[in-house]
Amino acid sequence: MTTDFYRQFEDRFRTSRENIKLRLAFYQPLLQSLQALPTPRRALDLGCGRGEWLELLVQAGFEANGVDLDAGMLQACEQLNLPAKQGDALSLLKQTPDNSLALVSAFHMVEHIPFEMLLELVREARRVLVPGGVLLMETPNPENLSVGTSNFYLDPTHSKPIPHALLAFVTEHAGFAAHQILRVNQPFDLHPDDRVLLSDLVFGASPDYAVAAVKGGNDEALARFKSVWPSDPGAALDAIAYRYDDQLTRQLAQLDRGLSRVTHFGNGLYGHIEELRSLNAQLAQRVSDLETRLLAQQAKGLRWYALRPLRIAKRFYLGLRQEGIRGIWQPVAQYLNASPHRRNRALKLLRRWRLHRISAALFNPAQIRQRIAEQAPPPAIEALPPSSRAIDTLVTAKLYTHFEE
Structure with missing residues (x-):
């Protein structure tokens, strides 16, 4: 050296x-x-x-x-x-x-x-x-x-x-x-x-x-x-090592406590997930039932519309059998009289075309007046003052004359 x-x-x-x-x-x-x-x-x-x-x-x-x-x-x-x-x-x-x-x-x-x-x-x-x-x-x-x-x-x-x-x-x-x-x-x-x-x-x-x-x-x-x-x-190295171990032990204890809390939360979350799965299964079953019912209703509706011509033909047949030639008008009359709206429109058209005989065959004024008279006034009409009820009476009377013209 x-x-x-x-x-x-x-x-x-x-x-x-x-x-x-x-x-x-x-x-x-x-x-x-x-x-x-x-x-x-x-x-x-x-x-x-x-x-x-x-x-x-x-x-x-x-x-x-x-x-x-x-x-x-x-x-x-x-x-x-x-x-x-x-x-x-x-x-x-x-x-x-x-x-x-x-x-x-x-x-x-x-x-x-x-x-x-x-x-x-x-x-x-x-x-x-x-x-x-x-x-x-x-x-x-x-x-x-x-x-x-x-x-x-x-x-x-x-x-x-x-x-x-x-x-x-x-x-x-x-x-x-x-x-x-x-x-x-x-x-x-x-x-x-x-x-x-x-x-x-x-x-x-x-x-x-x-x-x-x-x-x-x-x-x-x-x-x-x-x-x-x-x-x-x-x-000293041993003092530093002891402090390091003590610190690491405390950190591990904190992590263990944190893991316990996470595990507890996870268990609770798992329970909620199971409940949601059960509800989801019930909902899926409910949807399946509704789909089945909807398909059944759709099939029923299709059958009803498909058989409607047969039902109409049956009505004509029963009317012809029971009333003869006059019974042919019975199904038409039943259809028109089932709804005041359809009935009124049909009466207006028949009067406009001056088909009085057909109107008399389809509609019976006496039966219509009796049906209107038997109808109880709605609660709203009963609650009106006398003057307003008088107007309702005039309208009803006009209906009577309407069917007598």
Whole structure:
């Protein structure tokens, strides 16, 4: 690997020094708590890289030193006159006296070394720290699915990801009095009321985490260490997954309730459909019955009109048989006398043509007068005043004379 490759790689994928310094400001409370330790407050930054954390240590008043194997990375420290040198971190730790440092830090360094070297580095860090001193290690968080399955392997110098529980146990095994796991650098915080999406499961967990471990022997420093950290350790994958499952369960319950309502409505609708089908069947049967009756009536009407000549001929025959020659006029007279309208028209025509003998044969004036006299006045005539009833009487009298002319 060329001298400037890793420097350019960090500039591209780890973002600018300014952004990294903004992220590292999260650890300012730790630096303030270490201010209470006995002076001089010395710090050693392992794998210091471009020197962002080393610069913050100097600004906080620490007597700090940095070490890194990559000469290209150290060029940025040289340009800023930061106290860093090229070398092996573990070798430098072994050369450091016991109980001489307040802080040993390693930002994105432990994932580059074999596990056996990590165990030795943690043991050496405990040795060189003063009582109450802190070991701080930040590394990519494989709990973040995107980091653990893809982004971690973007760096060709990475060895393998280290789960937070493992790194915390390493400090415990090395004899540190207490430790704290800190999930850091998440781009946003999920609000309790926010909807959890599938993308949150993949990308939402903190992309980095840190393990801070304190050396025993200073109860006051130990108490400060335990009180300095925020109650919220960051975005954990299991917490996001539980929220996602809970949200999904609630949504499924809502869908189930909605499905129950739809099923209930569908059952009621099915019942109405069955009723409509029954009514439709009854209506179809009714229509069929009416069609049958209509066809029967039509057939009956056709038969009646077809047999009408026979009925007329029968009437003439019966009249001839009963009355002789005079009986021939009987069917005609019955037909004309069946309707006052037909009767009146026939009388007018017969008088106009002066067929009095035929008129006398067809119409009997005495019978007509008797029929008119027997007819009861309509209720509307009875309700008329006397003068109006008198007019009706004159009209009736005219009818009598009409048949006598």
